[in-house]
Amino acid sequence: MDEKRLKQTLEDIAREDIPETMDLWPSIQNRTQRLSHLQTSQKSRLTWVAAVILTLLMVAAGALALEIITTDDPGLQEAQGANLIENLNLSQTIGDYTLSLEWVYADANRVSMRYTLEGISPATELYYPVVINSALRDDQGRVFQEIPVGGGGGGGGGGSDASTATFTSYAETSYDASVIEGAPGQLNLRYEAFVGRAPWLDNNAAGDGGSDGSGSEMQPSPAPAMQPVGPFVFEFAVPFNPGRKLPAPVTASASGIDITLENFVVTPSMIRAVLCFDQPAYDANKPWSPFASLAADGQPIIENANLIWDYGTQSPDQMPSSRCNPYVVSQGSLALDQQQEEWTFTINELRVVGSRAEDIARLNETLAQYGVVITPIPGGGYSFDTPHNPDGSFLSDEEYMALMSQIDVAGAALDATITGPWTFTFNLP
Amino acid sequence: MDEREALARLKRGDINGLETLVKAYQVQAVRAAYLVTRDRAQAEDIVQAAFLRIYQRFDQFDMRRPFAPWFMRVVVNDALKVVTRHRQLSLESNSTENQLSLEDLLPDSSPSPADLVEDAEMRQAVWDALGNLSPEQRAAIVLRYYLDLSEREMAEALTLPRGTIKWRLHAAREHLRTLLRPLHNADVEAYDEARP
Numbered sequence: 001m002d003e004k005r006l007k008q009t010l011e012d013i014a015r016e017d018i019p020e021t022m023d024l025w026p027s028i029q030n031r032t033q034r035l036s037h038l039q040t041s042q043k044s045r046l047t048w049v050a051a052v053i054l055t056l057l058m059v060a061a062g063a064l065a066l067e068i069i070t071t072d073d074p075g076l077q078e079a080q081g082a083n084l085i086e087n088l089n090l091s092q093t094i095g096d097y098t099l100s101l102e103w104v105y106a107d108a109n110r111v112s113m114r115y116t117l118e119g120i121s122p123a124t125e126l127y128y129p130v131v132i133n134s135a136l137r138d139d140q141g142r143v144f145q146e147i148p149v150g151g152g153g154g155g156g157g158g159g160s161d162a163s164t165a166t167f168t169s170y171a172e173t174s175y176d177a178s179v180i181e182g183a184p185g186q187l188n189l190r191y192e193a194f195v196g197r198a199p200w201l202d203n204n205a206a207g208d209g210g211s212d213g214s215g216s217e218m219q220p221s222p223a224p225a226m227q228p229v230g231p232f233v234f235e236f237a238v239p240f241n242p243g244r245k246l247p248a249p250v251t252a253s254a255s256g257i258d259i260t261l262e263n264f265v266v267t268p269s270m271i272r273a274v275l276c277f278d279q280p281a282y283d284a285n286k287p288w289s290p291f292a293s294l295a296a297d298g299q300p301i302i303e304n305a306n307l308i309w310d311y312g313t314q315s316p317d318q319m320p321s322s323r324c325n326p327y328v329v330s331q332g333s334l335a336l337d338q339q340q341e342e343w344t345f346t347i348n349e350l351r352v353v354g355s356r357a358e359d360i361a362r363l364n365e366t367l368a369q370y371g372v373v374i375t376p377i378p379g380g381g382y383s384f385d386t387p388h389n390p391d392g393s394f395l396s397d398e399e400y401m402a403l404m405s406q407i408d409v410a411g412a413a414l415d416a417t418i419t420g421p422w423t424f425t426f427n428l429p
Numbered sequence: 430m431d432e433r434e435a436l437a438r439l440k441r442g443d444i445n446g447l448e449t450l451v452k453a454y455q456v457q458a459v460r461a462a463y464l465v466t467r468d469r470a471q472a473e474d475i476v477q478a479a480f481l482r483i484y485q486r487f488d489q490f491d492m493r494r495p496f497a498p499w500f501m502r503v504v505v506n507d508a509l510k511v512v513t514r515h516r517q518l519s520l521e522s523n524s525t526e527n528q529l530s531l532e533d534l535l536p537d538s539s540p541s542p543a544d545l546v547e548d549a550e551m552r553q554a555v556w557d558a559l560g561n562l563s564p565e566q567r568a569a570i571v572l573r574y575y576l577d578l579s580e581r582e583m584a585e586a587l588t589l590p591r592g593t594i595k596w597r598l599h600a601a602r603e604h605l606r607t608l609l610r611p612l613h614n615a616d617v618e619a620y621d622e623a624r625p
Contacts, residue, residue, distance in 0.1 A: 003574060006605075009555045010575045014460035016552070017469060024455045025448055028477050148440040289433055306433055308440075 073172060075149075075269035075331040076112055079105050084268055086239060088113075092232045096120045097129060097195045099232040102170075106187050107241035107267035111136065111144055112174040117195065129169075132228060134193035136175050144175035147310045149270065149328060176310075178263075178272075178326065183242035194230035243267030244428035249276075252347075252422035259347055259422040262324055266428060270331045273307070273345065276324035280350070282416055287325075288350040294329055296340035302330055304348050340428070347422040351415065359414040366410040432496060439484070447484050454497060455480075458504045464571045465508035467560060475507045501576050502586030505568055509587070512564040558608035566601035573598060 079085055084105060091100040097119040104113040113136075119129055136144040180187070246264040253259075263274040271294070279288055287309075294301040307327035329345075364374045432453065438446030455476060462472035479500065559567055572578045572586060580598070584591045 006555070006570075007574045007577075009552055010464060010571070013552050013556055014464055014575070018456065018460045018463055018472075020456055022456060022459065022473075023452075024459070024473060024477055024480070025451045028447070028451055028480050029444070148437060308433070308437055 073112070073149075073174075073269075073331070076105060076172075079107075079268045082268060084239075084241065088234075088236055090234050090236060092234065094195075094232060095229050097229055099131065099193060099195070101191065101234050101236070104189070104236065104238045105269065106177060106189075106238045107269055108177055108180065108183075108243040108245065108265050109267045109270050109272045110147065110149060110174045110177050111187070111189070111238070112172065112269070113191070114170060114172045115193075116168060116170045118168045119195070129195050131171070131193045132196035133230075134173075134191065137190050137192075138180075139188040139190070142179050144177065144179065147174055147176045149174045149310055149331065176326075178265075178274075180240070184240050186237045187240050188237050189235070191234045191236075192231050194228035194232070196228045241267055246426060247429055250424045250426055252420075252424055254420040254422050255418050257350075257418065257422075260324075261345060261424045261426075264329075264343070264345065264424075264426070264428070271301075271329040272310070272326060273329050274324055274326050275307075275347070278323060280418060282352055288352045288418070290327065290347045291349050291351060292329065293344075293346045293348060295344045297342055305329075306351075343424075343426055343428060345424045345426075347420050349420055350418040363410050363414060367406065370406060436496060444484070447480065450483070450496065450500075451480055454500060457497075458501060461501055461571055461576055462504050462508040464559070464575055465505060465564065465568050466512050471511060472508065475511060476504055479504050479507055498576075498578070498582065502572070502578070502582070505572055505576070506586055506588075509564055509568040512567075554609060558605055561608055562601055562604055565597055566604060569594070569597045569601045570605070 076085065085103050086105065087103050088101045091098055093099075097117065100116045100118070102114045102116060104111065106112075115131065117129065117131055138144075244266045246261065249260050249262050251258055251260040257277060257280065260276040261273060262276045263272075265272050275290060282288070290307045291304050292307050293303045293305070307329060310326050310328050360374055367374065432450070435446040435449035435453075439450070440446075458476045458479070459469075459472050462475045463469055466472050466475070482503075483500070559570065562570065568587070569583065572583045573580075578586065580591055580594050583598075584594045587594065589597075
């Protein structure tokens, strides 16, 4: 037996015992909903323990005058390591709710902060308090838009009596800082927010919410009206790191397409690029994705990575449709922001996954001879069930491999690639 | 929605992004976990928990890296942890000297024994042999030969030094060779007689 044979046998075993048609999603979906509930349940003894430990740690840290900043964001962790994050520890209480800003960080790519919301909620409530209608502005009147970079949140609760439950939740948010011009020494910011309600369960949940700990069964229903509590208003200043910016746009051409590197900003928390090009006509609903490599002074930083559109000041409800779009090149670049001289940023190719109606029709036509029916997935993509023999048995190995091969070939034919490279070489002041 | 969109949505906390990833990778993930745990229900639980953890802690995922290989490593590692909680381990091999290929270690006669047995019997023999490996050895085989990971990637997946990975793979392959030795026999009858 050779390695190829062993691999094939392992695949045969797995395929025989785990059918292609299995579906974990309904169960996972229910568990995500239960999880949200359990995280803030008054019965959460683990949270009690964690809260006590955290309190002890905070007391100890306070006694030692240490600054503890918690974040899972790799870019912010690097900024934290260089003591670039500003502790705020600002709190405001309105009614049953206390909102606290723990820390803030600002550079030319993003402004990031972490807040904690604490309060009391009726124990039988099916809804939990959240921060709503928040806005971050500066003293120039500029509004910062939230971007999907870093971030994260969580929460937990501890019981106080039979009718109420205390809770604590937190979130880290990042805002697009590209609206800031020049290199101000600091930003004077104003954060405004309200506290509202969000349901434990989605309205389309199947009623599998379990118990809330008080004996009443969770039932999905619209959130009851709640007058937003607030506004909570915080005004504070944060040092601004201007990073290093591309001095002027650079354009490269390949395959008859001009791509302009409109901006390229290296800061302690991330590297971000703005690329401008006319989207080649293909699928109006599917933007082309750049795959890029980056090197500084000959040292590779990323290699053929799919750049992630972070939508910047664009609408997060749409995929990139404008000519110029911002992309995250790398998160966490402290070591890169001061030293490197020559940068080489290469767009290796543009790719799009074909899922137009005519693509699906073509795929169905190709695979009909194998009894495979392609089902489009709303929003793009497709799925299919692997056919069985008429008696329900599995296809033979040869038939199955031939079928998979045909599906691979047919599916790959739907993807479109425009090959570059578009290479930008530049120095950052 | 393609994977890139799904990841971007998941980054924003949009559960629709998770759904796309579940639909795309659940089967391969459960199959990989199953090969380690040998228990379908347990494998499904492990994969569900892994997806839930991603939903909760997506920030730990470096979006520059391909999602699927990273996720499969997480799943196999989780499967290994679950199995080793319930099983007594027995790692016997002391030999780490020679790095031989599987082709060197497994029966490799001419004609191939694979030509002499039916596919179903081969599957059963390999399945039985895998069951006699330690969970660590089984995970090594799954990572290397089912998921096609390199030794470096395996070291990352199991958070072990590469030397340990080399040794574990070597031990697993040698153990497999011993277990599959009956396939050396020249005919199916001899192979059948040799089976317990």
